[in-house]
Amino acid sequence: xxxxxxxTIYDIAAKLGITASSVSRALNNSNQVxxxxxxxxxxxxxxxxxxxxxxxxxxxxxxxxxxGVVVPRINQNFFANVIAGxxxxxxxxxxxxxxxxxxxxxxxxxxxxxxxxxxxxxCIVISVSADGNDYQHLQNxxxxxxxxxxxxxxAEELETLKVINDNEQASYEAVxxxxxxxxxxxxxxxxxxxxxxxxxxxxxYLRALKDYNIPxxxxxxxxxxWTKELGAEGTRKLLTLPQPPDAIFASTSDFSALGVLEVAxxxxxxxxxxxxxxxxxxxxxxxxxxxxxxxxxxxxxxxGNTVANLYFQEKGNxxxxxxxxxxxxxxxxxIRGSTARNAxx
Amino acid sequence: xxxxxxxTIYDIAAKLGITASSVSRALNNSNQVxxxxxxxxxxxxxxxxxxxxxxxxxxxxxxxxxxGVVVPRINQNFFANVIAGxxxxxxxxxxxxxxxxxxxxxxxxxxxxxxxxxxxxxCIVISVSADGNDYQHLQNxxxxxxxxxxxxxxAEELETLKVINDNEQASYEAVxxxxxxxxxxxxxxxxxxxxxxxxxxxxxYLRALKDYNIPxxxxxxxxxxWTKELGAEGTRKLLTLPQPPDAIFASTSDFSALGVLEVAxxxxxxxxxxxxxxxxxxxxxxxxxxxxxxxxxxxxxxxGNTVANLYFQEKGNxxxxxxxxxxxxxxxxxIRGSTARNAxx
DNA sequence: AAAATTTACGCAATCGATTGCAATTTCAAA
DNA sequence: TTTGAAATTGCAATCGATTGCGTAAATTTT
Numbered sequence: 001x002x003x004x005x006x007x008t009i010y011d012i013a014a015k016l017g018i019t020a021s022s023v024s025r026a027l028n029n030s031n032q033v034x035x036x037x038x039x040x041x042x043x044x045x046x047x048x049x050x051x052x053x054x055x056x057x058x059x060x061x062x063x064x065x066x067x068g069v070v071v072p073r074i075n076q077n078f079f080a081n082v083i084a085g086x087x088x089x090x091x092x093x094x095x096x097x098x099x100x101x102x103x104x105x106x107x108x109x110x111x112x113x114x115x116x117x118x119x120x121x122x123c124i125v126i127s128v129s130a131d132g133n134d135y136q137h138l139q140n141x142x143x144x145x146x147x148x149x150x151x152x153x154x155a156e157e158l159e160t161l162k163v164i165n166d167n168e169q170a171s172y173e174a175v176x177x178x179x180x181x182x183x184x185x186x187x188x189x190x191x192x193x194x195x196x197x198x199x200x201x202x203x204x205y206l207r208a209l210k211d212y213n214i215p216x217x218x219x220x221x222x223x224x225x226w227t228k229e230l231g232a233e234g235t236r237k238l239l240t241l242p243q244p245p246d247a248i249f250a251s252t253s254d255f256s257a258l259g260v261l262e263v264a265x266x267x268x269x270x271x272x273x274x275x276x277x278x279x280x281x282x283x284x285x286x287x288x289x290x291x292x293x294x295x296x297x298x299x300x301x302x303x304g305n306t307v308a309n310l311y312f313q314e315k316g317n318x319x320x321x322x323x324x325x326x327x328x329x330x331x332x333x334x335i336r337g338s339t340a341r342n343a344x345x
Numbered sequence: 346x347x348x349x350x351x352x353t354i355y356d357i358a359a360k361l362g363i364t365a366s367s368v369s370r371a372l373n374n375s376n377q378v379x380x381x382x383x384x385x386x387x388x389x390x391x392x393x394x395x396x397x398x399x400x401x402x403x404x405x406x407x408x409x410x411x412x413g414v415v416v417p418r419i420n421q422n423f424f425a426n427v428i429a430g431x432x433x434x435x436x437x438x439x440x441x442x443x444x445x446x447x448x449x450x451x452x453x454x455x456x457x458x459x460x461x462x463x464x465x466x467x468c469i470v471i472s473v474s475a476d477g478n479d480y481q482h483l484q485n486x487x488x489x490x491x492x493x494x495x496x497x498x499x500a501e502e503l504e505t506l507k508v509i510n511d512n513e514q515a516s517y518e519a520v521x522x523x524x525x526x527x528x529x530x531x532x533x534x535x536x537x538x539x540x541x542x543x544x545x546x547x548x549x550y551l552r553a554l555k556d557y558n559i560p561x562x563x564x565x566x567x568x569x570x571w572t573k574e575l576g577a578e579g580t581r582k583l584l585t586l587p588q589p590p591d592a593i594f595a596s597t598s599d600f601s602a603l604g605v606l607e608v609a610x611x612x613x614x615x616x617x618x619x620x621x622x623x624x625x626x627x628x629x630x631x632x633x634x635x636x637x638x639x640x641x642x643x644x645x646x647x648x649g650n651t652v653a654n655l656y657f658q659e660k661g662n663x664x665x666x667x668x669x670x671x672x673x674x675x676x677x678x679x680i681r682g683s684t685a686r687n688a689x690x
Numbered sequence: 691a692a693a694a695t696t697t698a699c700g701c702a703a704t705c706g707a708t709t710g711c712a713a714t715t716t717c718a719a720a
Numbered sequence: 721t722t723t724g725a726a727a728t729t730g731c732a733a734t735c736g737a738t739t740g741c742g743t744a745a746a747t748t749t750t
Contacts, residue, residue: 008706019730024708034728051489054465055409056706059400059735066443075429075646080420087419087446091457096443096464098411101432112436118399119441140394144351258633285630288603301420353736364700369738379698401736405705 007048016044027052058120066096067311068116070126072104072153077283078300079127082151085304086125093312095122106132113137116146123147123311128155130226133194147314151307152298156196161314162326163307167197170296170331171204174278175249177294177333179212181341183247183276186214187238189225189260191252198226201251201280220245231256235263239275247276247339254279254286257293261338277338291337298331352393361389372397411441412656413461415471417449417498422628423645424472427496430649431470438657440467451477458482468492468656473500478539492659496652497643501541506659507671508652512542515641515676516549519623520594522639522678524557526686528592528621531559532583534570534605536597543571546596546625565590576601580608584620592621592684599624599631602638606683622683636682643676 009023016023018037025033026041033041058064067090071079087097098119102109109129114137116124124141127150135155141148142160151163178186188205191198202221209216219241222234231250238245250257257279264271271277271291279286282297306327314325354368361368363382370378371386378386403409412435416424432442443464447454454474459482461469469486472495480500486493487505496508523531533550536543547566554561564586567579576595583590595602602624609616616622616636624631627642651672659670 006706009708010706020707021709021731022729024706025729028708032728037728051463051465053404053706054463055400055404056735057708059398059404059737060706060708062735064400073429074419074432075422075425077420077422080425083444084418084420084446087444091445094460096460097445098441099428099432099444100436100442101429114396115439115441118396120398120400144396285633288630288634290635351736354738355736365737366701366739367699369736370699373738377698382698398736401705402738403705404707405736405738407705 006053007045007050008053009050011048012041012044012050015048016040062120063122064120065094066098066119066121067123067125067308068098068100068112068119068121070100070102070109070112070116070124072102072127072129074099074101078152078281078298081300082127082304082307085301085306086308087304088301089305089308089312102129104129104131106134110137113141117141117144121146122315123149125149125151125307125311127151127153128195129153130192130195147311149307149311151303153195153197159324161310161324163303163310164326164328165197165298165303165331166328167200167331168204168207170280170333171201171249171251172208173204173333174251174280174294174296175205175208176212177335178247178249178276178278178339179208179214181272181276181339183339183341184214185217185220185243185245186247186249186276187220187222187245189222189231189234189248189250189252189256191226192224198252205249205251225250225256225259226252228255228259228262231259232263233259235260239263239267239269246274247278249278251280254281254283254293254295256280257286257295257338258289261289261293272338272341276341279338282334287336289338291340294336294339295334296331297334299329303329351398352390352395353398354395357386357389357393357395360393361385408467409465410439411443411464411466412468412470412653413443413445413464413466415445415447415454415457415461415469417447417472417474419444419446423497423626423643426645427472427649427652430646430651431653432649433646434650434653434657447474449474449476451479455482458486462486462489462491466491467660468494470494470496470652470656472496472498473540474498475537475540492656494652494656496648498540498542504669506655506669508648508655509671509673510542510643510648510676511673512545512676513549513552515625515678516546516594516596517553518549518678519596519625519639519641520550520553521557522680523592523594523621523623523684524553524559526617526621526684528684528686529559530562530565530588530590531592531594531621532565532567532590534567534576534579534593534595534597534601536571537569543597550594550596570595570601570604571597573600573604573607576604577608578604580605584608584612584614591619592623594623596625599626599628599638599640601625602631602640602683603634606634606636606638617682617684617686621686624683627679632681634683636685639681639684640679641676642679644674648674 009020012023013020023041026038100112149161154162190202193199225231225234248260260277264275269275279293279295282295286293286295354365357368358365368386371383445457494506499507535547538544570576570579593605602622605622609620614620624638624640627640631638631640
């Protein structure tokens, strides 16, 4: 590769017999520079194929017009959508995105965050990994004066900007729907309780049962069932119980719900007639399984937009006394085949 | 927000009564510094929560350690996987990724590329959008001395590094499989022919027919059927033909194959007994439809790894006379239910 | 113990752009 | 013709890390 010496503002200055200061000002369209010289400078810059060195510029200015994003996995539908949403909104404003994935590993997450701090990003957007619940690294972001925005999976104890789903309400509605469809023994596949989203979904589940005067049965609550495999495993246990459930709310994900469907199918248990199934996240496949899966849509792309706009809105807001904003997006229950049993009283 | 002044190597130097040079050398693990002082410096750096300012470092060293990625959509399984793969491989080397999406729009793609050039990225990785076939902006990348790597959807006429799938071979194998499974009238749902990947898949289809002495029937080839909706539309036409096909190769995507399944289902045509269906890309849903879809896996995450490693390998390769490398990854045919008909001769 | 090497560290320039402050020029008002 | 204010431009420091060159200190060799 040919390494052509790149032209700098000094080259332009030298050619025109002026100083770099003026060139810099001209190229930043400052009004502190004579219109005619400005034009000349811009023309010359163009002739010399000048490209501003953003590294130097950012170093001097102390910001980077860059937003760092840390998610557990880029290639997971929900996160990919949120990132797409963030990109949409930030691109227009001339911001760039640096993307990192933590792989659900707390240590890697810390590394990612530190990398981003090093990079002098203006803002870090994060959805924390399931592993670990120590948030020193996030406090560190704040201490470095970098705006921190958490979304979806948030560390509640940290006072930062947050964009979340109303998980409890969504969960409440899902379970209510199951009850009103006539299901009576409703099991819950729950996720790691150190993530608040899963805690909230459990709360919604419990609240719905209570409101409908349905007793909570501990053996119907299965811990840590948040992958397809773990969901299947949990389902197998549930369905071989002396008194098996007649509905399963896979509150962790549609993947888990998929595991439920497979086990039910293996055991010749009919969905939705004998078993109601509800998932979470409205993954693209959830509408094409048979039966299709009742689930909850989180408006993930919109969530990404919201995160980005929240950043722009808060930027320059110097009021340090104000409580950090928390935006809650109301998810939507999508009723499909897997719960399509007529209510019987 | 309480903004803590960032600690620099000067702070460390001052605290220890030495110069920044030594600190820098120690932190870069140079052997020009005494082992004991080195340890002390590293310990102190840690205590002061020192983070190297990468902007300054890169400015001095003359590169950005950043790779720009442009894809049509971030939230499309294949691309999300490739990006994840690139991230995996580049993260370890301390490189960052800047991600942009062109939204399949040629103009936005040009904008993205220019932004990345301005950002001083060391390398631009791109999969071109379906819209437009003018590649001046890519030539521009090369002219700026930035490494350009194309993947999957490539502009063939540009001599750059490329990582592609052997689309023709994969397509050939898929069609051969259909033929050997006993299907005789095989239709093709093809994608926009300005993208070489779709052209190659068509070539593979034609070659397979030829090798098995099956005549090519023009009315069985449907143009531009690369979404679920377009796939369904094409299928409806095909299946109402006087002599309908007994198999459909949705060479564009599994989404398109999904459209085929839906129409077949509507028309009470049994898959795979009466109609064989094969998709492309091994989307996650393809194994859970009923019947599951025979498709082609592109090893997308691995493709991302390959792209990244190709960059690192070529970096510093000063031999300008060498032809740019093209790495072809062999996709794998995944046989599932939608083509599970026993061969009859 | 003196001479010859090594080793360790400091000095100062450099990467390129930005910006506060000072100096100069311009132009109009007194 | 002076004076004063405004418009331009220059000077030099700064952002933080890196590195070639030089020298003092430590170590080895004779």
